[in-house]
Every structure is written in C-alpha cells, then in structure tokens.
Amino acid sequence: MSRTRAYSASPSPSHSPSMMPSLGSPLSSSPSMSPLSPRNSSAMSRRASLIAAILPISFGSPPSTVPEVPSPPPPVVPNKNAGISDGVREILNKHVSKLPVSKDWLRLGHTFRVFDLASGAELFNSDTDTSDNISDLEKGFAMLRAVYTAAETEENAVALEQLFRKHVTREDLDFTEQFQKFLEEVDDELPTIKAIKCICQDVIYPAVMYYKRIMDPKYPFKDSKGTWHIDVGIRKHRTRRTTFTVTHHKGQLSHEVDMFSFEWNLEMDIRSSGDIQAQLNVMDYQIGGSVAEPQKSELTSIFQSELHPIVPFQKFLTQVPFAVRPWTLLSSGVSIIQNGTMLYQSAVVDSVTESKYQIACTIAQFLDGVEHGPLLTRVVELHQRDGFVNYQDFQLQPHFLKCIALLSQDFIYFAYKRLRSCLHERFPFKDKRDSIREANLKFGSTHITVCHRKVEQSGAQQFEFSWELQAKLTTNFELIKTDLRITSYTFFDTMSLADRNDWLLAASSLINKHSKEIPATPVSILCALRACCTALESKSTAPMVLVPGLELPLEATSILSEVINSLSQCPNLPLVHLRQDPQHS
Numbered sequence: 172m173s174r175t176r177a178y179s180a181s182p183s184p185s186h187s188p189s190m191m192p193s194l195g196s197p198l199s200s201s202p203s204m205s206p207l208s209p210r211n212s213s214a215m216s217r218r219a220s221l222i223a224a225i226l227p228i229s230f231g232s233p234p235s236t237v238p239e240v241p242s243p244p245p246p247v248v249p250n251k252n253a254g255i256s257d258g259v260r261e262i263l264n265k266h267v268s269k270l271p272v273s274k275d276w277l278r279l280g281h282t283f284r285v286f287d288l289a290s291g292a293e294l295f296n297s298d299t300d301t302s303d304n305i306s307d308l309e310k311g312f313a314m315l316r317a318v319y320t321a322a323e324t325e326e327n328a329v330a331l332e333q334l335f336r337k338h339v340t341r342e343d344l345d346f347t348e349q350f351q352k353f354l355e356e357v358d359d360e361l362p363t364i365k366a367i368k369c370i371c372q373d374v375i376y377p378a379v380m381y382y383k384r385i386m387d388p389k390y391p392f393k394d395s396k397g398t399w400h401i402d403v404g405i406r407k408h409r410t411r412r413t414t415f416t417v418t419h420h421k422g423q424l425s426h427e428v429d430m431f432s433f434e435w436n437l438e439m440d441i442r443s444s445g446d447i448q449a450q451l452n453v454m455d456y457q458i459g460g461s462v463a464e465p466q467k468s469e470l471t472s473i474f475q476s477e478l479h480p481i482v483p484f485q486k487f488l489t490q491v492p493f494a495v496r497p498w499t500l501l502s503s504g505v506s507i508i509q510n511g512t513m514l515y516q517s518a519v520v521d522s523v524t525e526s527k528y529q530i531a532c533t534i535a536q537f538l539d540g541v542e543h544g545p546l547l548t549r550v551v552e553l554h555q556r557d558g559f560v561n562y563q564d565f566q567l568q569p570h571f572l573k574c575i576a577l578l579s580q581d582f583i584y585f586a587y588k589r590l591r592s593c594l595h596e597r598f599p600f601k602d603k604r605d606s607i608r609e610a611n612l613k614f615g616s617t618h619i620t621v622c623h624r625k626v627e628q629s630g631a632q633q634f635e636f637s638w639e640l641q642a643k644l645t646t647n648f649e650l651i652k653t654d655l656r657i658t659s660y661t662f663f664d665t666m667s668l669a670d671r672n673d674w675l676l677a678a679s680s681l682i683n684k685h686s687k688e689i690p691a692t693p694v695s696i697l698c699a700l701r702a703c704c705t706a707l708e709s710k711s712t713a714p715m716v717l718v719p720g721l722e723l724p725l726e727a728t729s730i731l732s733e734v735i736n737s738l739s740q741c742p743n744l745p746l747v748h749l750r751q752d753p754q755h756s
Contacts, residue, residue: 254377254381256447258449263447267364273350275371276370282298282399283403286405295317297310308342308346312335322405323413399420402416403415404416417439422434431459433457436450438451481650484582488576500530502523507537532550535549546571573648586623590681600628608625622639622642623639624638634660634662635661636659
C-alpha cells in the first residue's frame with residue numbers, strides 16, 4: 172500500500188499572470204454571495220438586484236429576529252480523538268529524557284521522513300538520505316539535523332549541533348547512551364525537542380490501546396512487520412513560531428491467519444503554545460475470504476466506522492480513468508483559477524454541452540502550458556466530431572481525467588454519503604430548489620485545491636443547511652487532505668427545540684467552530700419583499716415616483732413602506748433607510 176501523507180500544506184499566494192489566454196467564455200463580475208442567500212435562486216436574482224438598490228440589506232446575512240423557539244447551542248459530544256489527545260498530551264508533557272527517544276531514535280529512523288508543511292517539499296527521507304554504510308552516529312545526527320534545520324533559528328540550530336557533538340562523539344561506543352546524555356541536557360521547550368518526543372513507541376500507546384479495547388478479546392491482533400512509518404511535517408511561521416504535524420502509520424494482523432488486517436494513522440498536531448490535538452483513523456483494511464458472514468459483517472462495521480474520511484476519495488481517484496463518466500461532469504457553478512487569475516467561470520447562457528466543452532478546453536490548455544497544445548487540439552477535434560467530449564478517449568492523460576473527476580458529481584458522492592449517514596434517517600433532506608451548486612478548481616504553485624458547495628433543505632420546511640467539501644492535492648494529483656463540514660444552518664419556527672437539539676447532535680461531527688446558525692428571515696418580510704419586487708418588475712403604465720437611485724410605480728410605494736416598517740420593528744436590526752444616491756437630490 173502506498174503511504175499517505177497526513178499533513179496539511181498551504182500554497183503560497185501568487186499573483187503572476189496566467190499562462191493561459193481567455194477561451195472566450197463569459198465571466199460573471201458579481202460579488203460572491205452566501206449559499207443561503209435568496210439571490211442564489213435564479214428565479215429571484217432579478218428581483219433581488221432591484222430591491223438591493225433600495226434597501227441596504229445583506230442577503231448573505233438575513234435579517235434576524237428573536238425566534239419563538241430559542242435555538243440550542245451545538246452540543247458537546249464526546250469523541251475518541253479527545254481521549255486520544257489527552258493520552259498523547261500526558262505522555263508528551265514528560266521531559267524528553269524520561270521518554271524512550273534515545274532507545275527508539277535509530278530503531279524507528281529507517282522509516283523517517285521530514286516535510287515542509289508550507290511548500291509540501293520533502294526535506295529528508297531516511298530511505299534515500301542515509302545508507303547502511305554510514306555509522307549510527309552520523310545517521311542519528313542526520314535525522315536530528317533534518318528537524319532542527321527546518322524548525323529552529325540559526326542560533327538555536329548551531330547550539331543544538333554543538334551540544335550533540337559534545338555528548339555523541341565516539342562511534343565505537345553505544346549511540347543510545349551517548350544520545351541519552353544529550354537529551355538530558357537539552358532545552359525541553361525547543362521546537363525540535365517537541366517534535367522528536369513523538370519519535371518513540373510510548374506516544375502510540377493510546378492508539379494501540381484504543382484498538383485493543385474495541386477489538387480484543389474477540390478479534391486479537393499483532394504488529395505487521397515493516398509497516399511502521401513516521402512523517403514529521405514542519406511549519407515555521409513569520410512570527411518565529413513553529414508548529415508540527417507528526418504522523419505514525421502502522422499495520423496490524425489478526426492472530427488467526429488470513430482473518431483480517433488493517434492499517435491506521437495517528438496524526439498529532441503540535442502547536443507552538445504546546446497544545447496537542449491527535450486524530451486516529453483506519454486507513455485501509457482487508458478481511459479474508461474464508462471469514463464467516465456474521466464475523467465479516469461485524470469487522471466491516473468496525474473498520475468502516477473508523478475509516479479516515481479521505482480514503483474513499485483516494486480510492487476513487489486511483490480508479491481514474493475508468494471511474495470518469497462524461498455525464499457526471501458539473502456544468503453550472505464551475506470556476507477554474509490559476510494563481511488567483513480566473514481562467515473559466517460558468518455562464519448562465521451556455522448550454523450544458525457548451526459548458527462541459529469549455530471546462531475541458533480550459534483544463535487541457537492549462538495542462539498543455541501553451542496556447543494550442545496537443546491536449547487542447549484533441550478536445551476540439553472530439554467536440555467537432557461528436558458534438559461532445561468523450562473522456563474515455565483520454566486514458567493516456569491521467570492528469571486531465573483527474574481534473575475532470577474532481578469537478579464531477581461522482582467525486583462528491585462520498586460527501587453526500589456521509590451527510591446522509593449522519594442526518595438522513597432522522598432528518599431527511601434534499602437539494603434546495605433553485606440553489607446553485609458551486610465547484611471551484613484552483614491551480615496553485617505548489618498545490619491543487621477543489622471546493623464544492625451546496626445547499627440542502629428538509630421537505631417539511633423545518634431546516635436548511637449549506638455544506639462545503641474541500642480537497643487538497645499535490646501538483647502530481649496525490650490527494651493530501653479532504654475536509655467536509657456544514658458551514659451554516661437555519662432552523663424554522665416549525666421545528667421544535669427538541670428536534671433542533673437532535674439535529675445538532677446528529678450533525679455534530681460535521682459542525683465546527685466556524686459553522687454558524689443563520690436566523691430565519693421573518694416570513695412577513697419575505698412576502699413583502701417579493702410583492703414589492705413583483706410590482707417593480709411589472710410593466711405598469713401607472714405614474715412613477717422618484718426614489719433615490721430608482722423610479723418606482725406608485726402602486727409599489729405602499730408595499731415598500733410596509734417592508735421598511737416591518738424591518739424597522741425587528742429587534743437586533745440596524746435602522747433601515749433608503750440609500751442616498753449622489754446623482755439625485
């Protein structure tokens with residue numbers, strides 16, 4: 172199995188001009204809006220643009236009122252990672268000399284890699300940067316130097332090397348004993364030392380015990396030789412703070428031959444403040460073909476519940492090109508960006524076929540790197556021949572197909588599956604009518620990111636919510652990280668307090684500190700706004716009255732007054748007034 176990089180990296184912003192000229196697709200210049208905004212509805216867009224010229228109301232943050240039923244705060248739900256974090260934190264709070272780092276340093280060093288989290292660059296790999304011919308002393312120092320070079324100031328790096336050379340001096344003596352003396356004297360608060368504390372067997376004890384608790388004694392397991400790998404990701408901030416992500420990847424085998432095997436990741440985020448957050452997940456598993464059906468079902472349930480959210484997306488991308496189905500490519504709400512420059516954005520006037528063709532052309536020309544390269548030429552030929560682009564003709568261009576796959580409905584199937592598993596049985600939902608699905612593909616200098624956004628609603632008008640799926644990949648299309656979360660939610664008056672609590676509990680794994688509740692806009696105000704907009708759009712020959720910035724039919728002014736009065740009476744709202752247009756007195 173390929174090793175998974177369990178670290179996050181943020182591409183450096185770049186404002187260099189795009190290498191790719193416009194392909195002639197119209198770009199929207201309207202500002203971005205909240206998915207919950209009524210302006211996202213195609214049926215309301217013209218009306219909303221009219222009323223926005225009159226009232227200073229942001230539809231991205233709907234007017235709020237004191238609800239008849241108070242909204243409960245998101246519940247605090249115990250989760251396994253909180254317990255794992257506590258266990259890891261207790262171990263790492265010990266002084267480095269009290270942990271078996273010196274004993275495990277070389278033993279675990281043969282599977283040791285160091286990454287720069289900012290760029291994703293590999294700084295050190297024990298498989299390639301050390302050899303069996305060098306001494307333990309030089310190998311141990313090479314590992315230490317890889318960490319402190321990326322994590323420390325120049326002054327601290329020099330001091331650490333001097334201290335190491337002071338205590339670890341002789342190749343004919345035991346390295347462990349010499350390295351232990353170095354650890355006893357070193358400053359335990361240095362970033363490097365915080366990182367190397369994680370390079371020992373003690374730190375994975377909470378993870379191993381967790382899996383033993385949920386599987387022993389019914390399904391006992393043992394270590395799988397040669398599967399233990401350690402990755403250290405380092406991010407050095409401009410404020411001279413340093414943070415780390417240390418990941419242990421390990422495999423286990425059942426005691427009973429060919430019954431099952433699984434691999435897990437323990438990922439530890441170490442902040443400059445000393446706080447530690449750990450995440451434990453199964454990354455892969457196999458169940459033997461001869462295992463009885465009841466046991467197979469139970470094991471599958473255990474492993475599936477522990478599976479890392481990134482795994483289904485990884486497996487989907489490894490199936491490209493065979494997983495790419497032409498009809499699943501999204502045709503609306505799509506934008507493609509390179510280093511901050513818009514290359515393509517869906518236009519409402521384009522047909523589905525034309526939109527998909529423009530998307531394929533944009534991706535092909537970007538990957539070609541020139542204005543009229545072989546990929547783009549092939550896309551144009553297929554479109555002219557068949558009237559559409561058959562992606563199965565691009566099996567020898569996996570990067571092109573993976574871009575198409577990232578913008579397909581098949582890619583977000585796994586997000587839907589997780590949302591439904593959390594909510595749908597108790598709180599069924601469906602796509603919100605007239606809401607716009609967004610899909611943004613961004614090519615950066617060091618990473619590729621894709622972001623999907625969608626709005627869902629209940630059939631009984633009890634709640635609605637918007638969700639976001641983000642995926643980050645290397646420039647070689649290796650998936651690094653995925654994140655699915657509910658970004659905002661709204662409860663309507665028809666939903667009881669108990670149901671709101673149950674909904675929050677069911678959605679708790681998808682709600683974080685950035686998720687926000689958007690209060691429901693009072694129905695009376697929405698009705699008044701719609702009525703006013705209808706009057707404004709009507710081809711009335713009635714006399715007109717001049718309002719700052721707009722001419723209104725007289726019949727609409729009374730409705731407008733009703734809207735303003737309704738808004739003004741709502742608590743927690745700023746004073747509503749007509750905008751002043753400098754062109755009018």
